[in-house]
Amino acid sequence: MSRLLEDFIRLWRQSKAAGKEKLRLTVPELAQIWICTERNVKFLLNKMSVARWIHYAPGRGRGHVSELTILADPAALILQEAERMVVEGHVEDALSLINNTEEDFPVKTHFLHWLSNYFGIRVEAAGGAHREVLRTPVFRAINTLDPASAIYSFDFHIIRQLYDTLVEYDHRTGEITGSLAHHWTSNENCTSWTFYLRKAVYFHNGKLMDSHDVCHSFQRLKHGGLAQSWLMAGVESIQAISENIVQVDLANPNYAFLHFLSFTPAAIIPKRYMKDSEDDLHAEVGTGPFQLSKYDRRICVLDAYDRHFRGRPYLDRVEILHIPELGQQLPLPMDSSMLLVHTEETGTESYVTHSDNEETDDGYEGRSLLTINMRKEGPLQDPLFRMALSHLIDRVKMVSVLGELRVSAAQALQMNRAVLEEDPDFDPDLGCDLLRQSAYQGEPLTVYCVERHGRDAYWLQEWYKPFGIHIAVKLLEWHELLTEEVIREADFILYELVLSEGPMRVMEMFRSNNSFLRAHLSTKVAESVDAAIAVEWAKPLQKDWLETFKPVENVLLQDCCMIYLTRKKSNASFHSAWKGVHMNARGWVDFKDIWWTG
Template sequence: MQAVQAERYLTLMQRFAEEAGAGTPVEVTLDELAQALYCTARNAKLVLRRMEEDGWIVWQPGRGRGNRSRIEFRMEREALALDIAKALAGQGSYKQAFALLHRFGGGTPVKERFNEWLTLHFGYRSETGEDARRVDMLRLPIHVPLVTMDPAEVYFAFDAHIIRQLFDRLVAYDAKAGQVVPSLAHAWECSADATAWQFHLRRGVIFHTGHELMADDVVYTLERLRKGRSNSWLLRGVAAVEAAGPRTVKVTLAKPNRIFHRFMCSTAASILPREPLQRDEEAYWRRPSGTGPFMIQAWDEERLVLDAHPGYFNGRAHLDGVVIAIVPSGEGIDSEHCWEQLVLAHDARDQQRDQSWAKLESLLQGCSLMTWNRNKPGPQQSQSFRRAVDLLLDRSLMLRELGENRMYAARSFRPDAHSALRHVRSDAGQAETLLREAGYDGTPFTLYTRRWHERDAKWIQARCAAFGVRMDIRLMEGDECRDLNVLGEADAILYSLVFAEDEVCEIETYEQTGSFLNAHMDPALLAWAKGRIDLAVASETPEQRRFLLEEMEDRLREETQVTFLLHKRSNTTYKPELKGIALSPLGWIDFKDVWVRYGGGTAEQGQASERAEAVR
């Protein structure tokens, strides 16, 4: 109610006292006030009475015919807008807070002041819960909307990260050790020819709904995944899935796959609860539940609130909860701040980074790239044209001019030991020769991308224009990027790939329905690639698999099906009191193991350590 009244007050002040400001009476009629509030004169009187009772205005109604009324606004516009925006943000209504500031804060520093406050609002802090206990919470702003929480439809890294907080897989991949480790399954085995796999489930694994994980849940999940889902590719070689006992699942394959257990590490293979999905799937996805370390407490278009799962089989999270605020793009914290990078013990009086802060940096296993649509008419149908654009894009120049988290020139999906030294060739002279060879007549090609790649897209556009190649940019919004019709309209798509599970993610890039590469590949090339994938997964040694996968990558490069651009890094800077910080392969901070070491300082320092800031 307070926010509604504040919006009415600000509306009237903006309309009738924009120049006079607070403290100066202005003449106005009741009808004019009612018109500004889009209500009747009777309702306008009720609004004025409430504002007067709260001390916001002084209202002097006109006496007699022809006498105008007077209204004096007592509250300063900036202060009120800031207070109400803070209150809305505190309630989780971030979009409403930004909308209010956008409408009433123009021409004032109120938006900048709100951004400063918002920066301190986010981060790690201890709070008093409803039962008066101290709870440790992590508040994080994001500009990336959640597209889906359905593992069978997951495509983007942020979606995958959230899904991994809610769900578990049969097994997990330990990237450091380079091996598959137990998760929901405590043991597994496969036949000598790698066509039959069995997974043995742990006892006592509890879903957020309270029931125990059984083989039927796994069978239901995998059968659901097999049927027309974006990630059905994961089970392309599966002939049958069955329960071989209450806690044993048997998977029979049509062809050998010696890394099928690696496939089961994929986010898409996250295990779902059978009963609630069969009862009402639509209702289930409004508040999905799994076996993961966190469970959903609230979820709407403005925020996602996660509570720690107290019965998590792999150890309860140290955090009590996580609040993820969906902040409108271009609003809120500025581009200098990034939610996955946390600073503990931020004190507003001392905003300089201390030399004692720890720094964690990781080179992402992936790259930014452009994929060319070989399935529609346009200049990109010519390989000479595609090669010309590749040669025009000087990666070294791109790195110097764009900087930030861009690290090395890319000539393949993932970086290697030589990436820092590698120079990817650019040659404007040869590019111009190839454009003539292609018969390029100045027809523009359209590059599709998402908003967070817009800066890279504009650099590419300017670089192409300098050599007479016209390019239009089209930003994909929301889940447009999963619409096959939209993808089919693009001449090229600019995006980034991040591999969570090395070889399996690489295979996914080719096979996933709705993958940009899959949607744009020449059909003959795609059929050839799938044949090579079958050979790779049947290979008896990692070296054989790597050879076949690199052969596929080489052909992508030779045919200029894709233009590899840059490798990027993810980094985190944080106070040493904040423990358990680790970047997942997807480039996000894993929530489960984050904790704070209390003690060892004064009371004032202890209070400061409960404040945090999200920074880049």
Template sequence: MKLLDYYVSLRLHQKENDFTDTMNITVQELADVLCCTERNIKILLKRMAAEKWLTWKPGRGRGNTSTLTFHKDIRTGLLEIFHQMLQKEDVNAAINLLKENLPEDIKEELHHTLNTYFGYQEKGPETTKDVLKIPMTRELSTLDPAFVSVSSESHFARQIYDTLLQYDEKEKVFTAHLAHDYDVSADGRTMTFYLRKGVMFHNGKHMTSKDVLYTFQRLKDQNANSPCQWQTALVLDVRCIGLYTIQFSLKRKTRMFLHFMSSISMAVQPEDETELIGTGPFSVKDFRDDVLILEANTHYFKERAWLDRIEIWQIPQNTKVDLHYELPEESGNEQLGEAVNLLQVGSNYITFNLNKASIVQNWHFRNAIYHLFDIHLMIKELKKDKLLAATSLFPEKSLENPPSEKTLKQAEESLHASGYNGEILKVSFFDMKYSNEDAMWLKKRAESIGLNLKLHPFPLTDYYKEEVTANSDMILMGEMFENNIVLAFINFFKHKASFVNRFLAGQEEEHIQRIVDLLMDEEDEEKQKDYMDEIEHYLQERRLVLNSYHTYRKKNFPASLKNVSMNTFGWADFRKIWIKPAVK
């Protein structure tokens, strides 16, 4: 433990003495409080006295009472310590202090102080460095592009890695990126990519066609078991034609392969390198359980990022911090820029494990859950006004066709028709605030019609472990689509980590996969929409996926914060953000 930690423990021990500034206590009692020897206690007290945090007047004789006088009251003392923790960037210690049983007024002030730690900051002894500190209320999972599946992690991976192509969803065109050009053969079965020269990985190695080949082979490797392995199934052969040309031979003509080459799963990694090293605008400086630190890649092959450093810190879910891109306090009086609005593409949903022999195989049972999960009522009762009740993965469809009225009577009648006999059903979901609230609401409502649900929250870090949810009957989950909507839709059914992919089985799975394959080969935009409509209609009619809600976000940014445009994941492109300085 650090000296600060010992001092905090002493101050918190005062709660048993009504937080008085003077405490009478024996050395042995102090040793018990701080869990160390009497000899170490005397050393610690002398060091604290040298810091002028307290005065220690030892009692005469062994076992006699000593007097500790703190130089600042409990509020001032803890605030000072809290500031020191943040100045030393010991965010963990600061967060742990917030978890203590402190008086509410002190805890509120500590929360406010933590707020000022996040957001935009300028650092550097000689040259100014632009640093953005962002809080997150959960631990990050993998950032490996071959495995990344969660929206925020996908966004961060996009800052670290690059793909051969990029897809412009608005214009419906592919643009050159790591590949400066590409050819498609007349029969559509051979695609050749011409790589940029001089592109460097973060470790200083120059990118060549061998790295692209390695990336593809790693994705295809059965032993690696990437959830995106399905994207390699169409490839017959891959050849490096020189250092900067690579050619893919396909089993059949499909433009979708170009979409694959723009997806994060195909982001190029250096040959035989397992660390988080890419060619992207930011490199990984540090990645631990509590923090991800990204630094600007000064050798980026395109325009360098304006921000120098980005820090993403994990904080407790109940911490009162909600800042992402805020400016320093001195900029707080300026006029706000344009508001950025975002309505989640994709939706939260319930799906059923058809691989398990249970009552969920019965349509009437699934219909009972459909009527039981009244989203309009849940939004009202839980006061979740930033949600839009969903009937589709696409918010525009949900707005056109809002959910029909649902009643407990309908749910109870369907439950009775299913032959349900009181068995306990396991419902899994991410162990996060919103998911817990949704699951608890559903459980309570289910009890009112005699349905027994057992809730199984699991951490996001267990997302890729199939055994964690294999015995579940249902799951409450969410899917947030990336900007490439058609690819994201296909991924929803093909990606091995997707619970719709995991839980569908039998004829239902065969039917869905057949239409998804047709969608994958279709180039006409209107026909693509028809296929997606057909799939959603099938899932809804058979109550296989029950859409619950879309999340609505609205964010006002200071006028000085430039180039902020949120993607469908709710994040801004870090490379493009910059701060317009005040001109005096």
């Protein structure tokens, strides 16, 4: 809230307390109300008078008292201020203003209706032309736009709007297709790969992309100590053969190396170049279908990139606004053009769509799972206790109670659309027997997760109680969950693995030091996982790529190092006038493919 509005509300409350339309207040009295100097009182009186919030008649001469009349409606001013904040991307501040003044000025319902209408498609005048702008709400913050540092799927989604990779993985067909590279070859044992780049591909800053940018991107990923640097661990050398040819040599055979290069963190960024002995690199500059216009943790504005090598997006601009927990859902107008991705955070559940609206849930497959911290001293070191934890969960019951985007009990890494009627791993008799034999003595244990997975965590807390297992739940912000200290102190981390993103998401789970699962594995188990991966990835990738990971997964399941919970889907609801809407592998809608016909 602006200081001027805050002072006006104080003045209004003084008027309400006095029960008078006209207030007779001296400058010293106003200074006490506004907690400021008498000089500032005159400044504030002038500002409010110019804005026509008040009429102020100063007393002239001895015995003449100054009179102040309130003209403006504070509720209307609060709404105007909140709407201004939203337009500037400060939705959280706007909601805070509305909540903090709701007792005296009950405008929240009105504001939420305005906010709902603010989202959707708008046609705006810009530079003598008209542009189509999609405003869409999200209920989680963007943590990073650096491809090499990204972990979460929503960050991946936004990064994919800004950047391209050499090749792409088609999650529907399982095939690798060309992107910035139009062709590639490898030697017989897949230790040397050559990529032929498209010509006339431009970065958003106008620089022509060439092989040196590819070399820079991969070298930065390999040597930068970044979250996804593991991708280049097997790379021995990267060299530009010519302006449009890149050669990458590996230490060991890797038949699936194309999958590594299709992974979002392997996106190509511009090479740093020297200017007056300083790096001159524009942040968040890629070759993608959209270029970044504005970004902070509250708002991300994407403008269509006219020179994208695959063609310009249909939309002119996308404004993504982060909305914090609402405590209630947004009211959807009957004719809303909002495009809403359902993600289970507070504010997105239980939307009832109008008959003109459609839904899609194609393309996405996720698994919620529980990591077990085997690096922490205590009962989790005992394999009997870990197995008891798994056998005591009725996942079918969990799905039926929690519903929403949970579609079935999860069984390992199977991409199986069948809904399980019974949970084959649920065996309470065996679980209780293992629990009695285990080292667990009723110690409290804590599940860490983000708010999205909070309902699952609290369900587990209640479910385990009758068995004498005491679980606490700690909800964190997305960025907080990534810190080493938090991962180290958590007994369990509940999160979602996005299987539809392909083999690299599973590989990341097993190999990346930033993976929650990897960070919780004992050194011995981690070494066994690495050995199993080395064997499998030295062979051609199976058509059913999940079978490639079975030996690795077996290493973990035999020792019960993690617990699968439920199969997840993702869906979006939208007006029928939207076309080209499909869920991508990351559980979101690709903005470049959609257009409005209404």
